[in-house]
Amino acid sequence: MIYTVTLNPSIDYIVQLPTVQLGELNRMTGDIKLPGGKGINVSRVLNNIGQESTALGFIGGFTGRFITDWLKKEAVGTDFVEIEQDTRINVKVKADIETEINAAGPAVSEKESEQLLQQMDALTADDIVVLSGNKPPTLPEDFYQQMVKKISAAGADFVIDTTGKELMNAIGSRPLLVKPNHHELADLFETTFDSVEDIIPYGKKLIELGAKYAVISMAGDGALFFTESAAYRATVPKGQVKNSVGAGDSMIAGFIGALVSTKDPLEAFKKSVATGSATAFSDDLATKEAIEALVEQVEIKKID
Numbered sequence: 001m002i003y004t005v006t007l008n009p010s011i012d013y014i015v016q017l018p019t020v021q022l023g024e025l026n027r028m029t030g031d032i033k034l035p036g037g038k039g040i041n042v043s044r045v046l047n048n049i050g051q052e053s054t055a056l057g058f059i060g061g062f063t064g065r066f067i068t069d070w071l072k073k074e075a076v077g078t079d080f081v082e083i084e085q086d087t088r089i090n091v092k093v094k095a096d097i098e099t100e101i102n103a104a105g106p107a108v109s110e111k112e113s114e115q116l117l118q119q120m121d122a123l124t125a126d127d128i129v130v131l132s133g134n135k136p137p138t139l140p141e142d143f144y145q146q147m148v149k150k151i152s153a154a155g156a157d158f159v160i161d162t163t164g165k166e167l168m169n170a171i172g173s174r175p176l177l178v179k180p181n182h183h184e185l186a187d188l189f190e191t192t193f194d195s196v197e198d199i200i201p202y203g204k205k206l207i208e209l210g211a212k213y214a215v216i217s218m219a220g221d222g223a224l225f226f227t228e229s230a231a232y233r234a235t236v237p238k239g240q241v242k243n244s245v246g247a248g249d250s251m252i253a254g255f256i257g258a259l260v261s262t263k264d265p266l267e268a269f270k271k272s273v274a275t276g277s278a279t280a281f282s283d284d285l286a287t288k289e290a291i292e293a294l295v296e297q298v299e300i301k302k303i304d
């Protein structure tokens with residue numbers, strides 16, 4: 001079974017307006033409410049491509065109910081730990097420039113966090129766990145490490161999509177996949193990149209440190225893929241970006257979905273890029289049809 005873990009889900013409140021006048025009353029021209037949080041996005045895209053998964057994490061209050069109702073309607077499997085406080089609302093402003101305002105999230109009690117850790121004890125070597133996103137502030141600093149320890153003890157595979165110290169601490173435990181974007185990769189190694197050539201040694205470093213596969217996304221500039229023996233660059237399909245929220249999560253879903261069904265990592269990378277773009281070109285997340293319409297536009301070249 002594929003499990004996704006979203007420690008800090010959200011309602012993504014996407015608001016559209018031509019420009020934002022700071023200090024003035026602004027009126028929206030449109031708005032959309034979507035279930036959000038990185039792991040939940042991964043589960044929704046997996047569902048769209050016909051791959052079963054169970055979404056885990058902390059959910060609470062009226063905002064939490066919005067998410068669980070939505071996922072139930074889409075027949076996405078869930079086994080959330082119910083918490084006392086309300087799930088957060090993240091605001092995504094789509095004006096002439098895009099601005100995201102993410103909330104810190106609810107307090108999670110020790111008892112609630114223990115319940116999630118116990119779920120990790122039931123994993124088996126056939127499972128893949130996707131750990132994604134920021135953690136609510138009350139969880140211990142090493143909460144991801146605690147989960148990774150249990151996942152590894154069960155012999156299950158894991159994917160980790162977080163940043164900074166949390167990513168660095170997990171990478172030695174041999175994740176199946178890491179997918180930082182090029183900014184996150186630069187931050188991770190406290191450096192800056194001026195060209196794709198600058199990125200390559202750092203992609204290789206992710207593999208040396210323990211990742212089996214690493215995808216580095218570069219938004220409209222393509223993506224890089226690193227394995228133990230090679231590096232590849234993909235072009236991204238051409239299209240109009242409508243809403244890039246969840247594009248990175250969609251890449252993870254596309255990769256894992258294709259890897260599980262084809263066992264071919266390069267095919268998985270190709271699907272990953274098409275899935276990211278299919279989300280970027282939609283208001284909501286990628287559908288199977290949208291991915292299939294784009295996949296042949298993705299060209300992959302071996303670069304190392």
Ligand SMILES: Nc1ncnc2c1ncn2[C@@H]1O[C@H](COP(=O)(O)OP(=O)(O)OP(=O)(O)O)[C@@H](O)[C@H]1O
Binds near residue numbers: 180244246
């Ligand atoms: N302008 C674009 N044209 C085509 N595809 C795009 C564009 N921007 C993003 N994408 C698709 O989305 C993928 C992920 O983009 P990005 O590098 O911004 O990841 P991310 O920062 O993790 O995304 P996010 O945080 O917005 O979910 C890209 O690899 C590509 O497939």
Ligand SMILES: O=P(O)(O)OC[C@@]1(O)O[C@H](CO)[C@@H](O)[C@@H]1O
Binds near residue numbers: 038090132133135247
């Ligand atoms: O605050 P985090 O957990 O880092 O990111 C949360 C979030 O921005 O990520 C998703 C897109 O990747 C959105 O659905 C959600 O609002």
